[in-house]
Amino acid sequence: QQQVKQSPQSLIVQKGGISIINCAYENTAFDYFPWYQQFPGKGPALLIAIRPDVSEKKEGRFTISFNKSAKQFSLHIMDSQPGDSATYFCAAKASGNTPLVFGKGTRLSVIA
Amino acid sequence: DTAVSQTPKYLVTQMGNDKSIKCEQNLGHDTMYWYKQDSKKFLKIMFSYNNKELIINETVPNRFSPKSPDKAHLNLHINSLELGDSAVYFCASSSAENEQFFGPGTRLTVL
Numbered sequence: 001q002q003q004v005k006q007s008p009q010s011l012i013v014q015k016g017g018i019s020i021i022n023c024a025y026e027n028t029a030f031d032y033f034p035w036y037q038q039f040p041g042k043g044p045a046l047l048i049a050i051r052p053d054v055s056e057k058k059e060g061r062f063t064i065s066f067n068k069s070a071k072q073f074s075l076h077i078m079d080s081q082p083g084d085s086a087t088y089f090c091a092a093k094a095s096g097n098t099p100l101v102f103g104k105g106t107r108l109s110v111i112a
Numbered sequence: 113d114t115a116v117s118q119t120p121k122y123l124v125t126q127m128g129n130d131k132s133i134k135c136e137q138n139l140g141h142d143t144m145y146w147y148k149q150d151s152k153k154f155l156k157i158m159f160s161y162n163n164k165e166l167i168i169n170e171t172v173p174n175r176f177s178p179k180s181p182d183k184a185h186l187n188l189h190i191n192s193l194e195l196g197d198s199a200v201y202f203c204a205s206s207s208a209e210n211e212q213f214f215g216p217g218t219r220l221t222v223l
Binding site: 032036045049100102 | 116143145152153154155156157160162167168170202204210211212213214215216217
């Protein structure tokens with residue numbers, strides 16, 4: 001049973017456009033929701049994270065929107081650039097010594 | 113300064129061999145992890161150690177044995193390698209605030 005469902009699998013966006021990736025979770029014990037960015041041949045890098053006490057968090061061009069009642073969260077990349085082309089993973093974690101549970105990833109391509 | 117480092121970056125070996133991957137973190141974190149990323153890019157937790165103690169073992173075959181000599185190191189030893197073990201293995205460490213930092217990965221190819 002997949003605990004974190006991520007969509008779409010792949011996304012093509014024009015340069016300057018908005019990229020939107022969505023995730024839904026099932027476990028109501030999750031209380032930490034990070035997004036990771038992975039370039040080919042590299043490890044995942046923490047991009048931005050949110051806790052359920054806020055509905056939105058913004059860092060530069062990256063924004064997480066969080067809907068606790070719907071058990072959904074999304075990543076918005078404003079003014080998308082070719083350098084943003086990478087695979088993006090959402091994840092979720094409960095408190096304590098529990099692991100991150102990852103979505104299956106979204107391959108983003110930003111074309112000029 | 114590399115926060116989480118792994119060696120080797122690439123590992124090519126024959127079926128049946130035994131191999132080890134090393135991981136070190138210089139972030140002062142208490143918790144370290146091993147993840148496996150398969151050919152479809154799916155990331156799955158394998159093990160987690162907190163202060164040298166095993167706290168998570170996600171139904172990984174016992175051919176895989178993690179060892180933590182101190183809280184800055186978490187090594188992964190794999191016995192009797194099989195074709196299905198081919199993947200990228202990532203080490204990670206986390207702060208008390210849950211931020212996890214990943215190493216560069218070790219691409220294991222079993223022939």
